[in-house]
Structures are given as C-alpha cells and as structure tokens.
Amino acid sequence: MYEVNYHRATSVEEAAALFAKAGDAKFVAGGQTLIPTMKQHLAAPSDLVDLRHITALKGITVSGGQVTIGAGTTHAEVAGSAQLRSACAAICDLAGHIGDPAVRHMGTLGGSIANNDPAADYPAAMVALNAAIRTNKRTLAAEDFFTGLFETALEADEIIVSVSFQAPAKCAYAKFPNPASRYAMAGVFVARGTDGSVRVGVTGAGSSGVFRHSGMERALAANWSTGALDNVSVDENMMLSDIHGDAAYRANLVKVMAKRAVAAAG
Amino acid sequence: MATVTLTVNGKKVSGEVEDRTLLVQFLRENLNLTGTHVGCDTSQCGACVVHMDGKAIKSCTTLAVQAAGSAITTIEGLADGTQLHPVQAAFREHHGLQCGFCTPGMIMTAVDMINRHKANGSKLDEKTIRAELEGNICRCTGYHNIVRAIEAANAAMA
Amino acid sequence: MGMEGIGARVKRKEDQRFITGKGRYTDDFRMPGMHHAAFVRSPHAHARVRSIDKSKAEAMPGVIAVLDGRQLTGDGIGNLICGWMIHSRDGSPMKMGAWSAIATERVRYVGDAAAVVIADSQARARAAAEAVVIDYEVLAAVVDPVAAMQAGAPQLHTEAPNNLIYDWEIGDAKAVDAALASAAHVTEIEIHNNRLVPNAMEPRAALASYDAAEDHFTLYTTSQNPHVARLVLSAFYQVAPEHKLRVIAPDVGGGFGSKIYIYPEEIVCLWASKRTGVPVKWTAERSESFLADAHGRDHVTRARIGFDANHRITGFKVDTVANLGGYMSLFSSCVPTYLYATLLSGQYDIANIHCNVKAVYTNTAPVDAYRGAGRPEATFVVERIMETAARELGLDPAELRRKNFIRSFPHQTPVIMAYDAGDYDATLEAALKAADYAGFAARRAEAEKRGRKRGIGLSCYIEACGIAPSAAVGSLGAGVGLWESAEVRVNPVGTIEILTGSHSHGQGHETTFAQLIAERFGLPVANVSVLHGDTDKVQFGMGTYGSRSGAVGMSAIHKALDKVEAKAKKIAAHLMEADEGDIVIENGEVKVAGTDKKLGWHEVCLAAYTAHNLPAGMEPGLKETAFYDPANFTFPAGAYVCEVEVDPDTGTTQIVQFVAADDFGVIINPMIVEGQVHGGIAQGIGQALLENAVYNADGQLVTASYMDYAMPRADDLPSFKLSTHVTVCPNNPLGMKGCGEAGAIGSPPALINAITNAIGNNNLAMPASPSRVWAAMHA
Structure with missing residues (x-):
C-alpha cells in the first residue's frame, strides 16, 4: 500500500470537512473493498476519511412498511435485524450471503452501493425495491444512482447517509455465486409491491452492471408465478462473458435465478 | 505516522505506525504476535482472522489506525493461561x-x-x-x- | 505395541504450538538490520530486456540496492538446473535452456524476475520496484504446448528448437499398434489434464543473512527438503560451499511439491545479503505465488485402448504433450516421464503399453511436481478410458475393471514397474459396499423425481511411492540418490531425539516418528523429540515428497533403532550378567527373559554415558545413524467411488457421497493417515471441479488470485467415507507404502466419471465448472 493519511470522523459534517481539506481523499467505511484495492496499488488516495464511527450513519428503522437503513450499517447487522426481517426478509438474506462472516462484520451497505461492483448484491435490491438513496446533499432514486460499472451518481465529496424503501408485498433474492470469488455471477431480486407492480433487479450478469429486466417485470406483473418467466427472453448481448461462464450461460442463470426468487418469494 | 492505542489480548498497547499499516502487520511486527498469518491479498483465505470488539474480522483488510481504541483478541489470547479454549x-x-x-x-x-x-x-x-x-x-x-x-x-x- | 505404538491414534505432539499461535514459520523470523526484497517481475509473457533504468528507484527512501541479472551472473551465481536427465527416443539428451535467477536478456513468462529492490521495509521495496523502468521489446508469446511445437511458433530457448525439450518414449510401439489393430474393440479419448497452482496456504518466503567474519550464510526458507536446497545452492548456483551455508526450514505451511524446488528468490536473497551486508527477507504475496510458484499438471493426451472379445485389455497407447512452462524447474523432466508413463498399467494386467511424451517450453510459469506428480495424470488417463470403454461396451464399469485386475504378485508391467503386493478386488469391493453401489439405481430414480441428475463414478488407482531406489533412479537419469537418513540420539536420562532428513510441513512427523520409539521400547512419545529441517542439526536428508517419509524416512529410523537396540542390549546383558540374546526391552524396562532381573531404560542409557562399566572395547554413548536406500518403489492402491447430483438448470455439481478404500500397507497412526487422505481427496476434487490456471493468448495469467482461481472451500466438499485394507509391503522393514498423495491421484477420475454418468455426455473437461457442465448438458 502507498502512503496514506487517515482521519476519523465522528459526524457527517466533520467527515465532509476533513474530506474538503485533504488532497485526493476517499471515504472509507468497512474498507472491505477499498483496503484490498489499495493493497494492490489499484487505488492510491492521499487521505482516508473513516466513516465507521459516525453514529448517525448506523441503524435500521421500520415504520408502517417504510424501511430506512443507515449507510454505515454492516451486512451482519442487516442480516441479523429481527425488525427488518419481519418487514423485508429478502434484504436480510441477501446481506447474510455477502462475502463471509468476517467481511460482513465490517462491510456496510453504504460502502457496497457506493462502490457499485457489477457483481455486488445490494445494487439489485436497491433497484428492485425502488430505494431512495439519501446523501448529505440530496436524495436519489436507485436507478439514477447506479450509472455503470463501478460508477455511481455520487460526487467525490458526497456521503451516503441512508437508503429507504417501502417494504413490498413479496420479494426475494436468488444468487448464483462465482465458484472462485463467490460474488454473484447472476443475482436477481424480485419485488412485488402492495399495488401489484413488479420490479426485477439483476446483478452480476450484465455487462453494464446492475439493470432492471422489463420483460420479466411485465410478465410477472401479469402473472406472479415462475411459469410466467418461461417465455421471457434474456438478451445474451447484454451479458458478461468470461472464463467462468459465457453470455449464453449467464443469460440462462438470470432466468433460473429469477424463477428461484419468485418461488422463494411465494 | 500515528500512535495507535488499543487493547490486545486484554492488555493496553500502543505503537507508532504509518497510517497505511495493516492491523495484521501491527500485530506481527510491532507486537510480535506472529500467530496471525497472511495467506492471500484478496481477503479470502482467512488466515488473518482476529476478533475486534468480540467479532471476527480480517486483520489484513483493516488498518491499524481503524482499529485504534478497539479490543482485539488474537490466537495468542484465546487460551486461559495453560487452559486451552x-x-x-x-x-x-x-x-x-x-x-x-x-x-x-x-x-x-x-x-x-x-x-x-x-x-x-x-x-x-x-x-x-x-x-x-x-x-x-x-x-x-x-x-x-x-x-x-x-x-x-x-x-x-x- | 504400547498405547502409543504402531497403529495407535496418538494426538499430534506438534499441535500445541499451532493451536496457540506459536508456530514459527519463515516470515515470523526477524533479524537485526533486516531489509526486504521486492522483485520487479515481467508484465510480458515474452520480451527482450533492452535496458533497465534504476535511477528513480535507487533514489527512493529506504532503498539500499537495485540489482539486476547481469550483476548476479557477474558475481558468479550459476543458472538454475533441472536435476533429472531425460533422453529422447533418438538418444539425444533433453534440451535445457538457461535460467538465470534474475533474467539477463530475455523474460519468458509473466512474473519472470527482471530485477530486485532491497529496502528497509516491504512497502518501500514494493514501491521502489514499481519505479524501476525496464524497456522491454515485446516478443510474440505461445502458451499452448501443442501450438508451441508448430512451425513458426515463437521460440523460447535457442537450445530447444521448436520448443521441444524431449521426445521420449517407453514401451513397444509396434506390439501395441498390432494389438490395437487386431482388437475386438478400441476406445479412444482425448483429455487435457488442467494446469493447477499448488497454493500451499503459507506463501513462499526466504530470509538470508551473511556473516562476513565467518564467510558464512544462513537461510531460513519454506522448503520441503533443506539439505537438497543446500546441495543445489552450493553445487550448482555457487552461492557458497556447503559447510558455509546453513539452511533452515522451520515450520512450513504446506508444500504439496511446490516447496521442493530451489527458486530464484532464495538464490537472490542469499546473494543480495552478501552484496548489501544486511539480512534480506522476501515473502511472497499470494498474487506473486500465483505467478512464480511452480505450477502442476498441464498435459494434453490422446489415448487408445484395445480389448479382446472377452473384454481383456490387449494394448494401450498414450501420446502426451507436457507443458513445462518457460524454464525447466528442478524435477520437471521426470514428472511426465518416469512418474507418469510407468503407472499407465494401473491396476490392470496389460501386456502391451506404449507412451510417447513430448515436453515443451511455453511462455508460462514453470511446471513441476504437484501432489501426486505424474501419477494423477496417469490415473486420469487410465480411469477415464476404462470408464469410457465400459460405457461403449455396455458393461458395468466395476465388472470391466475386475476382468482386468492383476491378481498375482509380484507383477512386472511393461513400463518398468514391478508391483510387489496388492489386493485390488478387496479395495474395490470395500468401496462398492460402502457406497451401496447396488442401490444406486434407486437413488438415481429418486433424484430424477426431484429434478436432479444423479451419477456414480469409479476410480481404481495405483501409484508408486517410497521414492526411490537410488541405483534404479540413477539409471533413469536422476541427479541425486533418493535414500533417507536418520539419527537416533538417546540421552543419558533415557529421553530420545530423532533427527531425520525428512521434513514435516503438515504430515505430523513429530508424532508418527515418535511412535516408532513407543513401539520399540515402550517409552511414551512425550519422551521423544523429532528434529528436522536444519542442516546444522541433521546429518543429511533428501526431504519429503512423493509420499516417501514413511516408507523411506521411517525405515531409516527403524534401521538406526536396530543399532540402538542392539547396543542397549549389549550394555544391559553386561550389567545384569546375562546373555545378550535373553534381553528384552518393553514398557520402558530392560529385562532378562525368564527371570525377574531388570533395569530401567534410563539406567541402561545412563550406563552408556557414565561408561563406568561397559563391555570391553565398547565405545561410550548411545547414538546411532542409519542411511536407508529402498529396495523398490512401494505401490499404494485403492478404489474410490464418487456420487453426484447435478442441477440441470445451472450445471452445479453437488458431491453427495465420496468413498475411499485404500491400501497403504502398515499404518502407524490412522488418525494422521485419514487426514492425509481427506486433504488429498479435496485437492483432487479441486482439480476436477474447481481449479484451473488459465493463461490468455498473450500469456497473461487470467486466474491470478482467489477471485478467479477457485479454491475448494468447506461448502464445496462433503464429509468423506474412508476405509483401509492392508497388504504388507514386502520391501521395507515396516511394511509401509505411503498415503500422502493417494487422495489427489484417485479422486479426479471418480468425480468426472460420476458427472459424465449423471449428464449422459462423456465429453467433459476438468474442471467441471457449472458453466461447462451446463454446456455439456445442452450440447
């Protein structure tokens, strides 16, 4: 790792101020992606502003179906929240399968979505749940937030504070892990709103990162069943292709995972 | 450079480290607690797992300065004297x-x-x-x- | 035996330090003034080094030296060697290109060392290594071994035209061709035995220090064979004469073959420590291990086997191209020849076998022995083709094997090996029974109802261990003898130190070897220390690989114990005024048979050292050394049955049952043997299901970290069902055969046979990743 200057913030305002004073700074939350990236010399910020000790970024509230999760909430905390599980178990299950237990103790929701790894799990959920992503500057819809591979609408000095969504009537996430990295080769989050509307978020498989699958959404809105997906096609041209699986295989996985998610959602 | 102070295996310790120093390096090099190992550079092998405030974490993916103020338990601190865990x-x-x-x-x-x-x-x-x-x-x-x-x-x- | 003798499940003596974090691995050692080495590694698979600009790196903080290959060779450091001479079928010697520990003119694989930086911290050394500017003239690269032999392919070494290292053969080609021509049925397969990265969990490391006053070097290193390291470093690399070089291999975190070899980094750390005057340490990062550790396997093979009308094998023809990478690693040449083709008879009585092996240079990391070394490749060919033939012939795969088993011993195969003992029916029957082979059809039908494809696969493996009779391997080209040595030091108080040339890096020698003392004298293993891994302490040794530490290393201890026992009996007979032939040693006492006369073991030992009253002419002391050279290889064998369920939607394979029935000869510690089998099977399953070292056409290693190289994890594997069935090895005093590699040898074909059985498509390459299985199901 190259040399770096570390700053610990205890409030969002302090974090923003520390960031503004530094040269080429980055925010670090759990650090489970950033620290390895820095170790490999693939990132070289001059300064790190640590958000992990900011109380205001932590916590989960559920009120009348409205869910808010602090950006600094760890995957383990999301996975283990009984309150959240009663409102939206799928997001708990998703968080409980990110990385491994030690990674889940450090890694945070905010860190995950800010990084927008195309194989990360949370972006699929954010898109399917139509989550609102609140920062210290504004609130963004999830679809406007994720802009491409490792790209988001966040400005460099912008801090994610929380994400909020209305718990859907039914939802589930199904993931097919890469045999090596265990990141998603295809992860599909399906959500059916209380009004019957359906959103399907797909991660891992797409060559441009997370995306919604409108064909699946239409089919499932008309008929919420696994059979409804039989005749929906997944465009291979949109899929990643690598040593772990070609585009045809990934397209198949997207459909299989979507069916499994629908089945799990009930 | 920073002075980090934390509790390791029940004892308060401090050390001068560069900010880029990983927790595992601090444990191994500053404290000579070489039981915690490094087996990969992608946070996957788990040879470096220690407990921070009672929870398992990967000490190769945590800076020593991030851990400042916390309580760390390493493999050397697990047994109760000669009584194995x-x-x-x-x-x-x-x-x-x-x-x-x-x-x-x-x-x-x-x-x-x-x-x-x-x-x-x-x-x-x-x-x-x-x-x-x-x-x-x-x-x-x-x-x-x-x-x-x-x-x-x-x-x-x- | 006592409670801790042969056959006892003694808990490991070495565990106390490992479970409390007190193991001492190479990277745990530090020395005053120690500096760190970081290698500048080629980013190109093939390039000429035009120039190296060190100025920026040299000016960076903490940097004390930036060194290159010309300085290395200028100081007289010799090239790396391959220590086993293979002759091509035309009689010409293998064509070995030069390999300098740091490249001088040309780099030949991504990761090839081009310079080294020595600095006062690892981070500073790494940063400075990035600042070394090397002007490369990038050359065309070739990574495919078959393509490398074609006209017009990029040429790696001028010594080896068409990149061909040797074109070797064994067996009678004409006889095999005739047998195949007249066979009632011929089965043919083509396979690629996938390239693997060994991935011992402890990355390689070296810590070298030079003492100018004594002109003496000390090297701590992650080695399976420190004496061989010292020998090669002295005799070939000219680092220092042997008496001026101490090599210590302390606790070593796994080897699997990859820590046999003496690597460039060890040579460079020693050389740099003298040149800079400070101790120099290098510890690989995992990404460096992927690039620069010797890889394993990587064979492309076409095989044909003929059967008569009674389904008896009449001839077997195998043509293999072996990818040895950019340079010839220390034992690379013998792996695809004498450790491979000599096992192609498997467990079967085959009159005619011919094998041709072409070994080839490519722009990839050097390839050498990895757990099993040649024998997994042979077993994969034999057991895949047997299974395929059974399917083609419409026979039960178990029955086709039974029809061809060797049942009379000794058995001379047409490919050198003379099998000494075995009972292949016994292991196959045991495995089939444990797997409920007869009930498989019902299980398959039940799985079908759940939408799963269930399959079962067999593998009947044989291997040659106990490497090796020195004269025999010498005649086949080995540059060293493969005996082992031991010293048994009995202290005046009766405690014992065993010094062995074997090296334990997970095998539990400190426990198993001590059990020989418990067996022999009835002493507790707590009274025994096993010392290894230090050339200043241990007389000499050839190290641990090829499942040799039991059959060869323990035989040496056995021989030394014979001498200790004989001397102790002489002393006791003298002290008790009895006949030497009446003395028995048991339960820690030395007795005169048929009387109540006895002495404590410690009393006899003390008498040996006080020397107040020894037999006339006897030297004081009780310490004996033995060198043991085996009379033959040993032949562990067994049968594995794997049962899988495949998810047809995703191609995911779940191993629902894995049964192993092994014959390792006499077993000293069953607990440790089971552990060796578990680990071996996991590595074999890893090869068959998950692991794959992939280079792209430009020679970049695509699978250069655990993000892309799939290591077997706990949830990839089942618990294993094991059993052992003993036929005693007649060729060593303990009757042992060896168990370290069997699991890795026997398991890959069992798994692939099971998956191909499940999906009904025999054409499936390793690793059988979900995407490949899915594609095979939709082919």
Missing part, C-alpha cells in the same frame, strides 16, 4: 489441522461462529458450519476434521 482443544482432539498455517484464523472464525449461533439460538449443523467457513481456506485437511472439531467444540461449549 474448547475450540483449540477440539482442533487437536479431532486432528483439525495439519501444517497449522490456516489454523489460527480457522480457530478464531470457529469461536466467533459458535458464539454467534449460541447468542441467537440457531443450530450449528454440518451444513451451516461449512457455509460459515466460506471465508477460511485450508489446503491440507479437506475440511473434514475441521468440521468435526467445530461440531465437537460447539457441543462442549453448550
């Missing part, structure tokens, strides 16, 4: 180790795993143990005896 004893009893390199991380992960499942009352069966070991790679044992050791320790800690 039940997980340590079970790894020996069930031949859950061969070359010993992944062992400290395995044991620290197993302790965390058992503690968590006891705390939330969930069952720790073979399938769950294997899933919980996703972040720890062993090249020697084929995991068979590691699973036996964790099953036995889980029973012993009831």
